[in-house]
Amino acid sequence: MDTVKLGTGSIRSIFFSLAGPSILAQIVTVIYNMVDRIYIGQLPDSRSMMAAIGITAPISLIVTAFTALLGNGGAPLCAICLGRGETEKGEHIMSNSFSALMAVGAVIMAVCLAFGRPLLYAFGARDTTLEYALSYLRIYICGTFFVQISVGMNAYINTQGFAKMGMLTVATGALLNVVLDPIMIYGLHMDVAGAALATVISQGVSAVMVMRFLLVGGSTLRLRWSLMRPDWSILWQIMLLGVSPFIMKLTESLLSIAFNNQLYRFGGDLAVSVMTIMNSVWQMAQLMTHGFTDGAQPILGYNYGAGKLDRVRSAFRLELLTCWGWTLLCAVAVLAFPSLFLRMFTADPETLAAGPTMLRVYFFGMICYGAFNACQQAYIALGNAKSSLFFAVFRKVILLIPLIYLFPVLFQGDQVLAVLAAEPVADIVSTAIGGACFFSFYRKKLSAPLSSPA
Numbered sequence: 534m535d536t537v538k539l540g541t542g543s544i545r546s547i548f549f550s551l552a553g554p555s556i557l558a559q560i561v562t563v564i565y566n567m568v569d570r571i572y573i574g575q576l577p578d579s580r581s582m583m584a585a586i587g588i589t590a591p592i593s594l595i596v597t598a599f600t601a602l603l604g605n606g607g608a609p610l611c612a613i614c615l616g617r618g619e620t621e622k623g624e625h626i627m628s629n630s631f632s633a634l635m636a637v638g639a640v641i642m643a644v645c646l647a648f649g650r651p652l653l654y655a656f657g658a659r660d661t662t663l664e665y666a667l668s669y670l671r672i673y674i675c676g677t678f679f680v681q682i683s684v685g686m687n688a689y690i691n692t693q694g695f696a697k698m699g700m701l702t703v704a705t706g707a708l709l710n711v712v713l714d715p716i717m718i719y720g721l722h723m724d725v726a727g728a729a730l731a732t733v734i735s736q737g738v739s740a741v742m743v744m745r746f747l748l749v750g751g752s753t754l755r756l757r758w759s760l761m762r763p764d765w766s767i768l769w770q771i772m773l774l775g776v777s778p779f780i781m782k783l784t785e786s787l788l789s790i791a792f793n794n795q796l797y798r799f800g801g802d803l804a805v806s807v808m809t810i811m812n813s814v815w816q817m818a819q820l821m822t823h824g825f826t827d828g829a830q831p832i833l834g835y836n837y838g839a840g841k842l843d844r845v846r847s848a849f850r851l852e853l854l855t856c857w858g859w860t861l862l863c864a865v866a867v868l869a870f871p872s873l874f875l876r877m878f879t880a881d882p883e884t885l886a887a888g889p890t891m892l893r894v895y896f897f898g899m900i901c902y903g904a905f906n907a908c909q910q911a912y913i914a915l916g917n918a919k920s921s922l923f924f925a926v927f928r929k930v931i932l933l934i935p936l937i938y939l940f941p942v943l944f945q946g947d948q949v950l951a952v953l954a955a956e957p958v959a960d961i962v963s964t965a966i967g968g969a970c971f972f973s974f975y976r977k978k979l980s981a982p983l984s985s986p987a
Contacts, residue, residue, distance in 0.1 A: 539694060539835040540616065544847045551696045552828025552855075560820055567813050567878075568711050569728040572718050574879040580806045582725050583879070585665035587809030588658050588793060591786040592645060592670060596680050598782030599637045603630045604685030606775015608692035609834045609914055611754060615693065616838030620754065627689045627747070628760035629767045634681040645674040657793030661802060669725040676733030683739035686756075690746060692831050693753045698746055706739030777913055777921035784929040791937045792952065799941065799948040800887075807888045810878045811895050818863035818896075822903055825855040826910035833914035845915070849975070853907040860903030867896040894953045898960025905964040908971035920974060928963035 539547060573582045607630040614623035645652065653666045683706060691699040710731050717727030747756040772779075789812075796804035829852035836844040867874060871892035875885055905928070912921035936955035941948040 539832055540839050540841055540844070544832065544844060545851060547832055548825075548828045548848060548851050550828075551691075551694065551831060552824045553696070556821055556824030556828075567817070568714050569732065570809065570813055570878055572714050573725060573728060574881075576718075576724060579879060580802050580881055580884065581661050582665050583809050584802045584805040585658070585662040585725060586669060586728075587789075587805055587812065588653060588656050588662055588666045589670050589673065590809075590812065591656050591789045591793075592652065593673065594782055594786035594789060596638075596641055596674075596677055597684060598779050598786065599641070600634065600681055600685035600688075601782050602775040602779035603633050603637070603771060604688040604775070605778040605913070606630075606773070607771040608688040609774060609830060609916065610770060611689060612692045612831050612834030612914075613838035613916065615753070616835040623754045624757055625760045625764065626767055626771065627686075627754055628757050629764055630689070630771055631682075631686060631756060632761040632763060633768060633771075634685045635678065638677040638681040642674050642677040645670065649674075656790050657797050657805065659797065659802075662805075665725050669729045672726055672729035672733060676736050679733065679736035679740040682743050683736050686743050686747060687739075689754065690743065690752065691827055692834070694831055695746075695752065696828070698750075702739045702742040702746070705742060706735040709738055710735035774913065774916060777909075777925045780922055781925040781929075784925065784934075788929050788934060788937075791934050795937055795941065795952045796949060799952065803883055803887060804891075804949050806879075806881075807875075807884055807891050810875060810884070810888065811892060813878065814867065814874045814892070815896075815899075818860060818867070818899060819906075821859045822856045822906050825852055825859070826907065826914075828852075830910070830914040833911060834916075837915050849907075849911055852911065853904060856903035856907040857901070858903070860899050860901075860906070864896055864899040864902075867899070868893050890950065891953055894950050895956050898957030901964040902960050905960070905967050908967055911971070912974075915978075917974065920970070924963065924967045924970075927967070928959055932962060933959035 570583060570586060573579060573586065576582060607626045610626050611623040614620070614626065649667055649670050650663070653663060653670065658666050683702065687699050687702055690696075690702070713731035713734060714728060717723050717731045719727075721727055723730065744756070746752055747754075792808055793805055796808055800807075829848050832848040833845055833852075836842070836848070871889035872885060874892065875888040879885065905924075909921055909924050912924070933955055936958060937952055940951040940955050944951040944954075
């Protein structure tokens with residue numbers, strides 16, 4: 534897409550043209566996790582294997598936290614630079630982000646290979662799941678560089694308006710993963726290790742496609758080796774804006790650890806296995822909101838940089854309506870038909886018996902979650918790092934994690950459900966407070982034209 538159209542074309546048309554490919558990219562991204570879990574769910578010891586994959590989730594979230602810090606942090610800055618016509622500065626930002634992603638990836642991989650066993654124990658592994666989790670982790674973590682490129686640098690493709698290319702890079706890897714999973718898991722009898730190897734190979738292919746486009750493809754901003762030497766003033770700007778999505782991902786990892794430990798305490802492998810399935814269903818529900826916010830981000834950032842606040846307001850209204858409407862629809866579907874979603878992943882009778890009530894409790898807060906997500910992501914697109922960071926921390930660290938430990942003490946009945954009830958309570962409270970604060974910001978900052986591009 535010609536970046537000038539971000540400031541002149543139809544908001545609705547541009548929004549859906551960008552959101553559509555991004556949504557498809559989100560769908561195929563979820564396939565990476567879903568396909569692994571669907572195939573693993575058909576194996577004889579599926580409950581322990583499913584729990585093991587859930588236990589490794591905090592590490593994969595830590596990896597993607599750094600892609601958010603340096604990818605999602607720099608991409609809005611690039612959009613603002615494009616709005617101002619500052620192409621060279623945008624390339625400097627993108628190239629510095631790449632070198633930082635590679636350095637961080639090397640550190641994460643070394644730490645996980647050296648300390649995998651104690652890390653997994655800390656994340657909730659027990660004797661029945663440790664070896665499965667360790668087998669998965671040792672292979673998965675070797676693909677860290679591929680994740681940093683295929684996810685972190687893909688943000689720079691999308692922010693320039695090349696959403697179709699961004700979708701293609703992810704879709705290719707995901708479809709390859711669908712083909713490789715049964716070969717590795719069943720054909721080569723590698724079980725969870727096969728799922729990890731299929732994922733690493735697929736992400737590697739996506740990473741090659743991203744690099745080719747940014748180096749020699751049709752990208753407006755080019756990745757330049759001469760600009761990769763760390764510039765700490767640029768890296769500071771990237772990290773300042775990226776700290777909010779970084780904290781969101783990092784706290785997601787802490788949240789996963791808290792849920793796993795508490796659910797193991799009160800419900801054993803069965804509860805953790807159901808939690809792993811619920812995370813997959815939650816990702817399915819979130820994928821559209823990620824697509825909508827990705828579609829809005831270039832429009833918001835470009836027009837805010839160009840001082841066209843009427844277009845910023847229109848884009849935000851559309852983002853809010855689509856995000857909120859989608860999560861409301863998802864909540865109704867899960868609350869009405871929880872067993873349908875469980876059967877996608879398992880045929881285990883105990884899981885199918887215990888799961889429906891757990892899903893209904895856990896997903897109740899999604900009725901309003903889309904509104905919170907739209908506001909929180911709009912802060913990022915508009916360069917307001919402090920507010921975005923606060924609400925990222927508020928929902929998970931200040932509210933949700935403490936409630937996970939507090940509710941089982943306060944409510945002595947079904948303590949597994951008490952743990953899960955923390956999620957909807959945190960969602961509802963954070964949406965009410967976060968929404969009120971955002972609209973105060975909205976009225977103050979977007980009610981009149983800017984004197985100069987911000």
